[in-house]
Amino acid sequence: MVPPQIAINDENCEGEMPRQLQWAFAYVAYVQKMTFNSGYVARVNRDAIVSTCRGMNDSFRRGELDESTIYVVGSESFSALRRSGSTAICGHIDSYNVCVLAQSGGETKRYLEAHSR
Numbered sequence: 001m002v003p004p005q006i007a008i009n010d011e012n013c014e015g016e017m018p019r020q021l022q023w024a025f026a027y028v029a030y031v032q033k034m035t036f037n038s039g040y041v042a043r044v045n046r047d048a049i050v051s052t053c054r055g056m057n058d059s060f061r062r063g064e065l066d067e068s069t070i071y072v073v074g075s076e077s078f079s080a081l082r083r084s085g086s087t088a089i090c091g092h093i094d095s096y097n098v099c100v101l102a103q104s105g106g107e108t109k110r111y112l113e114a115h116s117r
Contacts, residue, residue: 001025002073003057005038006049016074025072034070063088067104073097091116 005015005022015022015038022038029036037056041049061077063086073081073090078097081088087102091112100109 001036001038002060002071002077004053006044006053007040016076017072062086065099065101067101069100069104070108071099073099089113089116 001015001017001022003016005017005019007019007022026036026039028034057077060071060073061080061084063081063084065071065086065088071088073096075097078090078099081090081099088099089102089109089112090097090099092098092115093108093111098108098112100106100112102109
């Protein structure tokens with residue numbers, strides 16, 4: 001998820017999407033044997049979590065994507081990525097903003113290419 005949603009004692013780490021979505025997307029990632037960057041943790045280094053979240057979001061907004069990652073993106077970050085001139089392929093799946101790097105392969109990229117406006 002972009003930005004990641006890491007719940008720290010009732011605080012979200014810069015989440016743009018409703019908090020409850022992290023559980024649905026986490027389950028999809030689990031079923032597909034993928035990793036996932038959001039969730040709830042009980043004991044954390046708050047400064048490290050916030051720094052990591054901000055760093056990940058800033059990198060995404062600059063168009064620095066990983067070719068093996070599927071990004072489910074909040075509206076503000078989606079708009080920022082579009083303005084960055086990135087080669088990402090983006091579209092909507094079930095009304096969610098989804099992006100992949102143009103160099104990536106896989107069904108998600110093919111779907112987005114076939115259904116983009």
